[in-house]
Amino acid sequence: MQPAALLEAAAEGRLPAWSHVGDDRFAHMQRVSVLLGAWAVALDLPAAERIRWQAAGYLHDALREAPPDELRGLVPESLKTLTGKLLHGPAAAARLRADGVEDEGFLRAIAYHTIGHPEFDELGRSLFIADYIEPGRRYDPAGLATLRARMPSARNEVLRDVLRARLARMLREGRPIRAETVAFWNVVNGVPARVPA
Numbered sequence: 001m002q003p004a005a006l007l008e009a010a011a012e013g014r015l016p017a018w019s020h021v022g023d024d025r026f027a028h029m030q031r032v033s034v035l036l037g038a039w040a041v042a043l044d045l046p047a048a049e050r051i052r053w054q055a056a057g058y059l060h061d062a063l064r065e066a067p068p069d070e071l072r073g074l075v076p077e078s079l080k081t082l083t084g085k086l087l088h089g090p091a092a093a094a095r096l097r098a099d100g101v102e103d104e105g106f107l108r109a110i111a112y113h114t115i116g117h118p119e120f121d122e123l124g125r126s127l128f129i130a131d132y133i134e135p136g137r138r139y140d141p142a143g144l145a146t147l148r149a150r151m152p153s154a155r156n157e158v159l160r161d162v163l164r165a166r167l168a169r170m171l172r173e174g175r176p177i178r179a180e181t182v183a184f185w186n187v188v189n190g191v192p193a194r195v196p197a
Protein backbone atom coordinates (compact mmCIF):
# COMPACT_ATOMS: atom_id res chain seq x y z
CA MET A 1 0.00 0.00 0.00
CA GLN A 2 1.27 3.49 -0.83
CA PRO A 3 2.00 5.66 2.25
CA ALA A 4 -0.77 8.14 1.34
CA ALA A 5 -3.29 5.30 1.08
CA LEU A 6 -2.05 3.83 4.35
CA LEU A 7 -2.70 7.16 6.10
CA GLU A 8 -6.12 7.57 4.50
CA ALA A 9 -7.12 4.07 5.62
CA ALA A 10 -5.78 4.68 9.13
CA ALA A 11 -7.70 7.98 9.35
CA GLU A 12 -10.85 5.85 8.97
CA GLY A 13 -9.72 3.27 11.50
CA ARG A 14 -8.46 0.66 9.07
CA LEU A 15 -5.12 -0.30 10.60
CA PRO A 16 -2.01 -1.83 9.00
CA ALA A 17 -1.72 -5.62 9.16
CA TRP A 18 1.14 -5.34 11.65
CA SER A 19 -1.07 -3.66 14.26
CA HIS A 20 -1.55 -5.42 17.56
CA VAL A 21 -4.47 -4.08 19.61
CA GLY A 22 -7.62 -5.33 21.31
CA ASP A 23 -11.08 -3.77 21.31
CA ASP A 24 -10.56 -1.49 24.33
CA ARG A 25 -7.32 -0.14 22.93
CA PHE A 26 -8.93 0.41 19.54
CA ALA A 27 -11.70 2.39 21.20
CA HIS A 28 -9.07 4.63 22.86
CA MET A 29 -7.33 5.16 19.50
CA GLN A 30 -10.67 6.04 17.95
CA ARG A 31 -11.42 8.62 20.66
CA VAL A 32 -7.98 10.19 20.19
CA SER A 33 -8.53 10.29 16.42
CA VAL A 34 -11.98 11.87 16.79
CA LEU A 35 -10.58 14.58 19.08
CA LEU A 36 -7.71 15.33 16.68
CA GLY A 37 -10.10 15.44 13.72
CA ALA A 38 -12.38 17.87 15.54
CA TRP A 39 -9.45 20.12 16.44
CA ALA A 40 -8.16 20.05 12.86
CA VAL A 41 -11.59 21.18 11.66
CA ALA A 42 -11.83 23.87 14.36
CA LEU A 43 -8.41 25.16 13.29
CA ASP A 44 -9.59 25.18 9.67
CA LEU A 45 -6.71 22.98 8.55
CA PRO A 46 -6.69 21.63 4.96
CA ALA A 47 -8.27 18.19 4.36
CA ALA A 48 -4.88 16.48 3.93
CA GLU A 49 -3.77 17.78 7.31
CA ARG A 50 -7.00 16.61 8.95
CA ILE A 51 -6.40 13.11 7.53
CA ARG A 52 -2.84 13.25 8.86
CA TRP A 53 -4.10 14.15 12.34
CA GLN A 54 -6.84 11.52 12.33
CA ALA A 55 -4.38 8.86 11.13
CA ALA A 56 -1.96 9.71 13.94
CA GLY A 57 -4.79 9.29 16.43
CA TYR A 58 -5.23 5.70 15.33
CA LEU A 59 -1.63 4.76 14.57
CA HIS A 60 0.08 6.04 17.73
CA ASP A 61 -0.92 2.96 19.72
CA ALA A 62 -1.04 0.44 16.85
CA LEU A 63 1.63 -1.69 18.57
CA ARG A 64 0.60 -0.99 22.16
CA GLU A 65 -0.21 -4.63 22.85
CA ALA A 66 2.65 -6.28 20.97
CA PRO A 67 5.22 -8.08 23.17
CA PRO A 68 7.99 -5.61 24.20
CA ASP A 69 10.68 -8.12 23.26
CA GLU A 70 9.46 -8.01 19.67
CA LEU A 71 9.33 -4.21 19.67
CA ARG A 72 12.82 -3.67 21.07
CA GLY A 73 14.38 -5.01 17.89
CA LEU A 74 12.53 -2.39 15.81
CA VAL A 75 13.58 0.78 17.60
CA PRO A 76 16.71 2.92 17.13
CA GLU A 77 19.67 2.38 19.48
CA SER A 78 18.98 5.54 21.50
CA LEU A 79 15.52 4.26 22.46
CA LYS A 80 16.29 0.60 23.16
CA THR A 81 16.70 1.32 26.87
CA LEU A 82 13.06 2.40 27.20
CA THR A 83 10.91 0.31 29.49
CA GLY A 84 8.67 -2.18 27.73
CA LYS A 85 5.54 -0.05 27.97
CA LEU A 86 7.19 2.87 26.16
CA LEU A 87 8.55 0.95 23.18
CA HIS A 88 5.30 0.90 21.21
CA GLY A 89 5.61 4.50 19.95
CA PRO A 90 9.11 4.25 18.45
CA ALA A 91 8.30 0.76 17.14
CA ALA A 92 5.15 1.95 15.34
CA ALA A 93 7.12 4.84 13.82
CA ALA A 94 9.77 2.36 12.60
CA ARG A 95 7.07 0.18 11.02
CA LEU A 96 5.53 3.19 9.29
CA ARG A 97 8.93 4.30 8.03
CA ALA A 98 9.47 0.80 6.62
CA ASP A 99 6.08 1.13 4.91
CA GLY A 100 7.34 4.23 3.12
CA VAL A 101 6.06 7.03 5.35
CA GLU A 102 8.61 9.87 5.10
CA ASP A 103 6.76 12.62 6.98
CA GLU A 104 9.25 13.24 9.80
CA GLY A 105 6.83 15.35 11.81
CA PHE A 106 4.27 12.54 11.65
CA LEU A 107 6.82 9.87 12.56
CA ARG A 108 8.13 11.98 15.47
CA ALA A 109 4.58 12.52 16.74
CA ILE A 110 4.04 8.74 16.84
CA ALA A 111 7.49 7.79 18.15
CA TYR A 112 7.50 10.29 21.00
CA HIS A 113 3.82 10.42 21.94
CA THR A 114 4.49 9.18 25.48
CA ILE A 115 7.86 10.86 26.01
CA GLY A 116 7.38 14.25 24.34
CA HIS A 117 9.91 15.94 22.06
CA PRO A 118 11.15 19.54 21.79
CA GLU A 119 10.82 19.46 18.00
CA PHE A 120 7.19 18.35 17.91
CA ASP A 121 5.15 20.10 15.22
CA GLU A 122 1.52 21.11 15.80
CA LEU A 123 0.40 17.50 15.27
CA GLY A 124 2.97 16.11 17.74
CA ARG A 125 1.80 18.58 20.37
CA SER A 126 -1.87 17.91 19.70
CA LEU A 127 -1.44 14.12 19.83
CA PHE A 128 0.43 14.46 23.13
CA ILE A 129 -2.54 16.42 24.50
CA ALA A 130 -5.29 14.25 23.00
CA ASP A 131 -3.75 11.03 24.30
CA TYR A 132 -3.92 12.43 27.82
CA ILE A 133 -7.33 14.15 27.80
CA GLU A 134 -9.49 11.91 25.59
CA PRO A 135 -12.89 11.36 27.24
CA GLY A 136 -12.27 7.68 28.08
CA ARG A 137 -9.49 8.54 30.56
CA ARG A 138 -10.50 7.73 34.13
CA TYR A 139 -8.18 10.06 36.07
CA ASP A 140 -9.59 13.46 37.06
CA PRO A 141 -12.70 13.48 34.79
CA ALA A 142 -13.72 17.05 35.70
CA GLY A 143 -10.20 18.41 35.16
CA LEU A 144 -9.88 16.67 31.80
CA ALA A 145 -13.31 17.93 30.67
CA THR A 146 -12.13 21.47 31.45
CA LEU A 147 -8.96 20.93 29.42
CA ARG A 148 -10.96 19.52 26.48
CA ALA A 149 -13.26 22.53 26.54
CA ARG A 150 -10.23 24.82 26.16
CA MET A 151 -9.07 22.98 23.01
CA PRO A 152 -7.94 23.82 20.44
CA SER A 153 -8.01 27.59 21.02
CA ALA A 154 -5.88 27.52 24.18
CA ARG A 155 -3.67 24.64 23.02
CA ASN A 156 -0.38 26.15 24.18
CA GLU A 157 -1.67 26.59 27.72
CA VAL A 158 -3.35 23.18 27.73
CA LEU A 159 -0.13 21.56 26.53
CA ARG A 160 1.71 23.20 29.40
CA ASP A 161 -0.89 21.93 31.89
CA VAL A 162 -0.80 18.39 30.47
CA LEU A 163 2.98 18.24 30.44
CA ARG A 164 3.18 19.65 33.96
CA ALA A 165 0.72 17.02 35.21
CA ARG A 166 2.69 14.23 33.56
CA LEU A 167 6.04 15.48 34.89
CA ALA A 168 4.57 15.87 38.37
CA ARG A 169 3.35 12.29 38.28
CA MET A 170 6.73 10.97 37.15
CA LEU A 171 8.46 12.89 39.95
CA ARG A 172 5.90 11.72 42.53
CA GLU A 173 6.45 8.12 41.48
CA GLY A 174 10.21 8.58 41.52
CA ARG A 175 10.56 7.65 37.88
CA PRO A 176 13.40 8.79 35.62
CA ILE A 177 12.69 11.62 33.18
CA ARG A 178 14.18 11.49 29.71
CA ALA A 179 16.17 14.41 28.33
CA GLU A 180 13.64 14.81 25.48
CA THR A 181 10.84 15.32 28.01
CA VAL A 182 12.80 17.96 29.90
CA ALA A 183 13.72 19.70 26.63
CA PHE A 184 10.04 19.59 25.61
CA TRP A 185 9.05 21.26 28.89
CA ASN A 186 11.67 23.96 28.36
CA VAL A 187 10.53 24.65 24.79
CA VAL A 188 6.90 24.85 25.89
CA ASN A 189 8.06 27.44 28.42
CA GLY A 190 9.93 29.50 25.87
CA VAL A 191 13.47 28.18 26.34
CA PRO A 192 15.17 27.38 23.00
CA ALA A 193 15.40 23.66 22.13
CA ARG A 194 18.58 21.85 22.92
CA VAL A 195 18.06 18.38 21.50
CA PRO A 196 19.91 15.68 23.41
CA ALA A 197 22.59 13.86 21.40
Ligand SMILES: [Fe+2]
Nearest residue numbers: 060061064114
Ligand atom coordinates in the same frame (compact mmCIF):
# COMPACT_ATOMS: atom_id res chain seq x y z
FE1 LIG B 1 0.73 5.00 23.66
Ligand SMILES: [Fe+2]
Nearest residue numbers: 028060061131
Ligand atom coordinates in the same frame (compact mmCIF):
# COMPACT_ATOMS: atom_id res chain seq x y z
FE1 LIG C 1 -2.65 6.30 23.41
